[in-house]
Amino acid sequence: MSAREEVLARVRQALGETRTPVPEVVRDYRLTDGRPAGDEELLTLLVDRVEDYRATVLRCGPAEVGATVRAALDQGLGTGWAAGDVVVAPGLAADWRPAGCDVDDDRPAVQLAERAASVTAVAVAIAETGTLVLDGSPACGRRALSLLPDCLVCVVTADQVVGSVPEGLARLDPLRPLTMVSGPSATSDIELQRVEGVHGPRTLLVVLVGG
Amino acid sequence: MTAVDLGMPGLPHAPRGVGHLRGAESFPDAARGALRNGQLRANLGHATSTIRGKRANVVGELPDWEQLRAAGKALKTATMARLDEHLEELERQVTARGGVVHWARDANEANEIVTRLVQATGTSEVVKVKSMATQEIGLNEALEAAGLDVFETDLAELIVQLGEDSPSHILVPAIHKNRAEIREIFARTIPGVDPGLTDDPRQLAMAARAHLRERFLRARVAVSGANFGVAETGTLTVVESEGNGRMCLTLPETLITVMGIEKVVPTWRDLEVFLQLLPRSSTGERMNPYTSAWAGVTPGDGPQEFHLVLLDNGRTAVLADEVGREALHCIRCSACLNVCPVYERAGGHSYGSVYPGPIGAVLSPMLTGVEDNASLPYASSLCGACYDVCPVAIDIPSILVHLRGEHVEAVARDRDRPTAEAVAFRGLAKAMSHPRLWHLAQRAARLGRLVSRGRPTLPNALPPPISGWTRSRDLPTPPTKTFVQQWTEEHRS
Numbered sequence: 223m224s225a226r227e228e229v230l231a232r233v234r235q236a237l238g239e240t241r242t243p244v245p246e247v248v249r250d251y252r253l254t255d256g257r258p259a260g261d262e263e264l265l266t267l268l269v270d271r272v273e274d275y276r277a278t279v280l281r282c283g284p285a286e287v288g289a290t291v292r293a294a295l296d297q298g299l300g301t302g303w304a305a306g307d308v309v310v311a312p313g314l315a316a317d318w319r320p321a322g323c324d325v326d327d328d329r330p331a332v333q334l335a336e337r338a339a340s341v342t343a344v345a346v347a348i349a350e351t352g353t354l355v356l357d358g359s360p361a362c363g364r365r366a367l368s369l370l371p372d373c374l375v376c377v378v379t380a381d382q383v384v385g386s387v388p389e390g391l392a393r394l395d396p397l398r399p400l401t402m403v404s405g406p407s408a409t410s411d412i413e414l415q416r417v418e419g420v421h422g423p424r425t426l427l428v429v430l431v432g433g
Numbered sequence: 434m435t436a437v438d439l440g441m442p443g444l445p446h447a448p449r450g451v452g453h454l455r456g457a458e459s460f461p462d463a464a465r466g467a468l469r470n471g472q473l474r475a476n477l478g479h480a481t482s483t484i485r486g487k488r489a490n491v492v493g494e495l496p497d498w499e500q501l502r503a504a505g506k507a508l509k510t511a512t513m514a515r516l517d518e519h520l521e522e523l524e525r526q527v528t529a530r531g532g533v534v535h536w537a538r539d540a541n542e543a544n545e546i547v548t549r550l551v552q553a554t555g556t557s558e559v560v561k562v563k564s565m566a567t568q569e570i571g572l573n574e575a576l577e578a579a580g581l582d583v584f585e586t587d588l589a590e591l592i593v594q595l596g597e598d599s600p601s602h603i604l605v606p607a608i609h610k611n612r613a614e615i616r617e618i619f620a621r622t623i624p625g626v627d628p629g630l631t632d633d634p635r636q637l638a639m640a641a642r643a644h645l646r647e648r649f650l651r652a653r654v655a656v657s658g659a660n661f662g663v664a665e666t667g668t669l670t671v672v673e674s675e676g677n678g679r680m681c682l683t684l685p686e687t688l689i690t691v692m693g694i695e696k697v698v699p700t701w702r703d704l705e706v707f708l709q710l711l712p713r714s715s716t717g718e719r720m721n722p723y724t725s726a727w728a729g730v731t732p733g734d735g736p737q738e739f740h741l742v743l744l745d746n747g748r749t750a751v752l753a754d755e756v757g758r759e760a761l762h763c764i765r766c767s768a769c770l771n772v773c774p775v776y777e778r779a780g781g782h783s784y785g786s787v788y789p790g791p792i793g794a795v796l797s798p799m800l801t802g803v804e805d806n807a808s809l810p811y812a813s814s815l816c817g818a819c820y821d822v823c824p825v826a827i828d829i830p831s832i833l834v835h836l837r838g839e840h841v842e843a844v845a846r847d848r849d850r851p852t853a854e855a856v857a858f859r860g861l862a863k864a865m866s867h868p869r870l871w872h873l874a875q876r877a878a879r880l881g882r883l884v885s886r887g888r889p890t891l892p893n894a895l896p897p898p899i900s901g902w903t904r905s906r907d908l909p910t911p912p913t914k915t916f917v918q919q920w921t922e923e924h925r926s
Contacts (some may be wrong), residue, residue, distance in 0.1 A: 228536075402726075407722055411607060415633065421646075421649070
């Protein structure tokens with residue numbers, strides 16, 4: 223008997239001939255936050271929760287995204303950065319990109335480690351937990367893009383901000399490679415003292431557009 | 434597979450001689466040494482009280498915590514009830530998206546599969562994401578025996594690996610080490626480390642970053658575990674904090690994920706429950722910094738070769754136990770360790786298994802067979818704090834009592850004569866059902882006052898078989914008057 227057949231046979235033996243009925247799963251927890259996506263209260267909550275992770279949030283109107291991304295990079299890298307230090311997701315809106323920046327292509331992923339910062343969009347943001355989700359779409363970029371450069375700038379539009387985890391997951395496609403980001407990389411392995419920035423980006427900046 | 438062929442109840446347990454589910458000594462013997470280690474107790478006391486406070490805060494924020502908890506329990510119960518169907522669906526979906534699914538009956542088979550897969554890539558270096566399943570099966574030792582270099586990349590696992598130590602906590606494996614001890618390990622073992630390295634946690638974390646950065650960038654094979662595997666979509670997830678997981682899941686050409694069969698969940702939507710329960714219970718955060726999810730292989734993004742190894746290693750034996758199967762619901766948050774008065778004092782190593790604390794005291798004996806971890810079901814005061822705090826409401830105290838019963842029955846079966854404990858309790862049962870005998874026994878117990886010589890408890894050094902009881906418990910000195918005597922006196926008038 224193959225290992226597959228044997229493990230499955232063991233499971234069936236363990237469960238017995240007459241199986242217990244599958245219990246009903248009652249989902250009486252909060253399925254929605256009650257506030258619509260992009261509600262000003264949700265945006266405020268998102269800012270609070272993201273900043274609690276010691277990340278920085280910059281808010282702006284739809285016409286000021288490019289300038290605000292540049293301001294975020296000033297904060298993350300210091301004002302002396304060059305356009306070549308920054309790599310952006312290939313599908314990032316043209317007017318959100320710093321002029322002359324590097325655009326990710328099909329180069330070997332490890333080469334992205336040579337860049338100081340990356341800029342991406344997100345697929346959804348969850349206010350209650352301060353979570354940004356990147357889904358590997360052209361605007362979010364491949365996973366290595368938001369991982370290797372030491373400074374990550376994510377642009378979130380107000381309509382992408384939902385209240386709760388169930389609402390957030392419902393907007394995602396689980397067949398795509400997903401990365402949920404809640405603050406910068408961190409560890410609490412030494413005496414449970416939180417240290418931001420271990421292997422992932424040490425600096426996370428969020429540009430929140432609209433609202 | 435004689436067990437099945439003969440129609441006998443027993444399914445195979447995790448095999449001996451491989452992995453880390455059995456300790457070299459019994460819990461009370463190991464704990465006695467740990468209790469004498471003042472530094473260990475200070476480190477543990479600080480760490481567990483810190484994390485208890487953080488957890489209580491973020492759990493208190495959610496008005497629907499109890500509803501989530503009940504849903505988590507129901508989801509796990511429902512999944513286990515049809516585990517075979519969900520595993521087959523998971524296999525179908527992972528395969529459909531370009532992954533390869535392997536099945537492993539036990540630790541030896543899983544280690545062989547992973548070793549073979551790594552060797553097939555032609556590389557000799559493996560980077561690893563912290564994973565309980567691969568610790569359980571002793572994968573690192575197996576890979577090293579095959580001449581491969583294994584690099585643990587989680588900071589705490591790195592501390593444990595460099596210190597040639599073993600993990601003592603599910604979430605924070607180096608919880609027993611303080612910053613000064615960690616600094617000493619790094620200074621001694623990391624090549625080229627700054628000799629001026631201090632014991633500041635930030636500096637220590639940055640030393641680990643520098644040490645591993647190069648390894649991540651050149652790694653060709655990674656091994657991970659999985660927190661959840663979604664049957665309907667073939668989506669695997671890893672929940673982490675540092676980004677070492679993302680490095681391993683994203684950069685190498687080949688990814689090998691070892692997942693216990695109980696980690697399957699039926700639908701993507703089920704994660705809306707578990708991704709709320711796990712981080713808040715585990716690290717005491719609203720959400721952990723990084724959660725990665727992937728289904729098979731994505732062209733142009735991440736590993737282009739993906740293997741999923743589904744591991745039994747005694748899990749089906751646990752599933753066959755109708756009381757104990759609830760232990761398979763565990764999502765490895767470690768909240769039960771942090772609230773356990775026994776864990777807080779004895780530490781993780783005393784349990785002798787990669788699964789310490791209350792959940793380990795039930796899971797380890799069931800995975801190995803209770804005879805191989807016979808002392809663990811007793812490593813608890815049955816206070817119930819673990820049950821209260823468990824995010825999927827596993828009734829650990831009831832399973833502990835159930836396992837104690839199994840152990841007592843097994844011992845009785847193997848002996849010609851009854852144990853001293855059995856004789857004592859049989860005598861007690863008889864005395865308690867005969868009022869005259871009971872009063873006589875109570876009066877006789879007063880003789881104990883002579884031994885105590887005025888102290889509130891009897892001395893620990895009593896002769897066997899009483900020492901079996903007093904070795905780890907105080908036996909109070911019998912009172913001068915029994916309750917009945919006092920009651921009679923007070924109510925005579």
